[in-house]
Amino acid sequence: MKKSNMNYEYIQILQSKLEELETQYWLEYNLFSFQWWILLIVLILPWVIWSRYVERKRRKEILLFGALLIILVGLLDDLGVSLNLWSYPYKLTNLISRLAAIDYGIIIVAHMFIYQYFREWKSFIIANVILAAIFTFIAEPITVWLGIYKLDNWKYIYSFPIYILKTALIKWIVDVHLEKP
Secondary structure, three states, X not given: OOOOOOOHHHHHHHHXXXXXXXXXXXXXXXXXXXXXXXXXXXXXXXXXXXXXXXXXXHHHHXXXXXXHHHHHHHHHHXXXXXXXXXXXXXXXXXXXXXXXXXXHHHHHHHHHHHHHHOOOHHHHHHHHHHHHHHHHHHHHHHHHHOOOOEEOOOOHHHHHHHHHHHHHHHHHHHHHHOOOO
16 A cells, blocks of 8 residues: 655645635735624624524523524535535635634624524424525525625535424433433
8 A cells, every 4th residue: 555645734824825825815805895894793782683683591591592593504514614615705704614603693693683582382383494495595506696605515405404403402401411301
């Protein structure tokens, strides 16, 4: 068996060059572009709205739901980027590969509102199916059209069950740990 000339140091050199190119691309094409401003708004505005309308008595519980969902969404997004399922030509920052502005902004806040307003499992699932349809068939195509999101080896329909399952899993975890029916 022939041994490859590639070693870890070579991989590090390539990663450094890639980071340099990504930073240059981000500075030249992303920073302060129309898409960059959209990403800034979808990160900040939902949290401003959430802080105004969150149920104060349940704020810690809702934040727990949101924090666990942020972890899961971040892991799934990193996995998708690493497996070349999707990519992000526009990002708020070049420091991370995922689309943090959308992952940690509008998606999490929308799901936290669903968690807040739909406490029973049946209504929670129905509301999440509706939200999943909106994200999958309206929001994702808009982000593709804007050039923010690129489907590499992915189809919109694949996202639909994931939106539903991830929030159901997190609700179940929170309910179990808070001993809710």
